Amino acid sequence: MSEEKRISEEMRNAFVDAQLDAAEWGSVTGRLERDAALREDVCELRTLKDLVRHAYADPPMPRARPRGTAGPGWRTLAAASAAFAILGWLGNSWWSRTPVLDPASAYALRGDWHALRGDWRSLEANRVLVHVSSGSREALGTALEEVEDLLRAARAERRNVEVEIVANSSGLDLLRATGSPHAQRIASLRREYSNLGLVACGQTLARLRERGQPTDLLPGTVIAPSALEQVTKRLRDGWVYVRA
Amino acid sequence: MGLRSIFGPGAAVRREIERSREALYRMAYAWCRNADLADDITHTAIEKALRGAAQLRDAARLRAWLFRILANSLRDQARAQREFVQLEGMEDLIADTGPTPEEVRASAELVQRVRRAVGELPLAQRQVVTLVDLEGCSYAEVGEILDVPIGTVMSRLCRARQALRDGLKPTASEMLGTGLRSVK
Numbered sequence: 248m249s250e251e252k253r254i255s256e257e258m259r260n261a262f263v264d265a266q267l268d269a270a271e272w273g274s275v276t277g278r279l280e281r282d283a284a285l286r287e288d289v290c291e292l293r294t295l296k297d298l299v300r301h302a303y304a305d306p307p308m309p310r311a312r313p314r315g316t317a318g319p320g321w322r323t324l325a326a327a328s329a330a331f332a333i334l335g336w337l338g339n340s341w342w343s344r345t346p347v348l349d350p351a352s353a354y355a356l357r358g359d360w361h362a363l364r365g366d367w368r369s370l371e372a373n374r375v376l377v378h379v380s381s382g383s384r385e386a387l388g389t390a391l392e393e394v395e396d397l398l399r400a401a402r403a404e405r406r407n408v409e410v411e412i413v414a415n416s417s418g419l420d421l422l423r424a425t426g427s428p429h430a431q432r433i434a435s436l437r438r439e440y441s442n443l444g445l446v447a448c449g450q451t452l453a454r455l456r457e458r459g460q461p462t463d464l465l466p467g468t469v470i471a472p473s474a475l476e477q478v479t480k481r482l483r484d485g486w487v488y489v490r491a
Numbered sequence: 492m493g494l495r496s497i498f499g500p501g502a503a504v505r506r507e508i509e510r511s512r513e514a515l516y517r518m519a520y521a522w523c524r525n526a527d528l529a530d531d532i533t534h535t536a537i538e539k540a541l542r543g544a545a546q547l548r549d550a551a552r553l554r555a556w557l558f559r560i561l562a563n564s565l566r567d568q569a570r571a572q573r574e575f576v577q578l579e580g581m582e583d584l585i586a587d588t589g590p591t592p593e594e595v596r597a598s599a600e601l602v603q604r605v606r607r608a609v610g611e612l613p614l615a616q617r618q619v620v621t622l623v624d625l626e627g628c629s630y631a632e633v634g635e636i637l638d639v640p641i642g643t644v645m646s647r648l649c650r651a652r653q654a655l656r657d658g659l660k661p662t663a664s665e666m667l668g669t670g671l672r673s674v675k
Binding site for chain 2: 301302
């Protein structure tokens with residue numbers, strides 16, 4: 248009876264804010280699996296959090312006034328970090344050997360699974376973007392395995408994480424509803440983990456359409472204007488970036 | 492994390508305080524909606540924190556301690572302006588100033604709409620939702636910062652989010668309709 252009682256607004260908010268204890272968290276995740284309305288509500292709350300966070304990511308500067316104690320160009324440093332991330336992304340390479348992870352100054356950017364696993368316990372960020380741009384069977388398989396490991400580890404540690412797979416270029420094969428060896432596995436992951444999001448690059452889809460190759464995507468996949476835009480937005484919002 | 496450096500705990504805390512300037516300014520701006528006022532409040536809070544750094548015994552509580560000072564600085568600022576007896580009255584002072592040119596240039600319409608919706612919340616709700624969403628504070632931390640019980644934090648947060656959802660409903664639909672589309 249109590250299991251089927253409506254999950255209160257306070258509980259829903261606390262779930263989204265990762266403020267529940269283990270028992271409460273387990274109870275809400277259990278309900279999420281079979282309650283579509285609750286899933287939608289939680290999704291809306293997450294979107295709202297994102298909107299609020301995004302709205303203040305770059306607050307306006309005060310008018311220049313004679314005061315000499317401002318920090319050493321933090322806005323510039325933050326912008327430079329994001330720009331660096333994007334450049335790395337475009338260059339199809341990532342800085343992966345730097346052992347220091349400083350979320351405050353570098354938006355917790357990192358480029359490899361190994362590093363992420365090592366840092367996971369110490370990471371404050373609970374949101375991970377997995378960028379897939381290669382369609383090789385091996386790369387896609389590895390990405391899925393790692394995502395599953397991450398979600399499972401987070402659940403075991405009672406961490407309320409969000410994981411988003413952003414696919415573009417030939418990596419889009421991962422999100423195809425038909426003709427993909429991974430479709431079933433992703434669908435099962437989505438059923439098991441409501442905190443897994445799928446995002447397809449709108450530009451890649453448009454290119455495929457132009458070539459006469461329309462793409463049938465997995466249900467629940469969100470189409471972003473472009474993968475780059477989505478990655479940029481997430482980085483600004485403090486997500487950890489991992490290139491699959 | 493690293494607070495006990497070779498320069499001593501006091502110096503390390505002071506460095507951490509300086510590093511928090513961005514977060515404090517962002518929060519102050521979200522609370523008072525005016526860049527200059529936010530700058531003043533942030534400056535005051537940092538000065539107070541630097542003066543009182545030696546009193547901080549538990550480095551793990553630095554964030555809560557800093558944001559509590561920020562909230563007190565905002566309250567002091569409101570008290571200093573005698574015509575605004577209620578803190579909420581600050582909204583009226585600020586609402587008419589309009590966005591700065593920089594704001595207009597840098598922010599998309601969505602950002603402005605969300606900021607407006609957050610700005611229209613009563614201050615007590617606005618403080619709770621921004622501490623949780625912008626800074627990722629736990630409910631216990633928010634309670635400590637604002638000196639209210641956790642139950643109050645939760646109920647304020649619920650009311651704030653409900654008001655934001657109601658106020659931003661068209662925005663959220665637009666976002667899904669034009670920016671992000673979902674495959675059914």
